[in-house]
Amino acid sequence: MADLVSQLTKQLEVNSVPVAERARGGCDAVSPNLDRLTAGVDLGDQWSNYCILGLSGETLAEGQFRTRRQEVAEFFQGLAMSRVVFEVGTHSAWVREVMIGLWA
Numbered sequence: 001m002a003d004l005v006s007q008l009t010k011q012l013e014v015n016s017v018p019v020a021e022r023a024r025g026g027c028d029a030v031s032p033n034l035d036r037l038t039a040g041v042d043l044g045d046q047w048s049n050y051c052i053l054g055l056s057g058e059t060l061a062e063g064q065f066r067t068r069r070q071e072v073a074e075f076f077q078g079l080a081m082s083r084v085v086f087e088v089g090t091h092s093a094w095v096r097e098v099m100i101g102l103w104a
Helices: 002-011 019-023 069-077 092-103
Strands: 037-042 047-053 059-066 082-086
Touching: 059 069, 069 092, 082 092
Parallel strands: 037 082
Antiparallel strands: 037 047, 047 059
16 A cells, blocks of 8 residues: 555646636646546445546556455545545445545
8 A cells, every 4th residue: 555655646746737727728628637636436345446547537546445444544544635536325424434534
């Protein structure tokens, strides 16, 4: 997990486009993330799968982690500057609480 966090941190060192410049049309309309990474998580009963997209929408990492509080906290702890998207379902309420506890 430490290697993944290190790799993702390097990706954020890219200069982002300020919000004011985006509003004037100074960015590529196809680029989904100009200010942070995006992590998509498919929550499962035993294992959850993730995909992390870079600032240009490219896939940086894919993998899985156990769907337990400890492992969920470890995963999200390294993604403090990320947009996170996960499905609504059985585990989403407690996963949300874990995330809020980390980033509050």
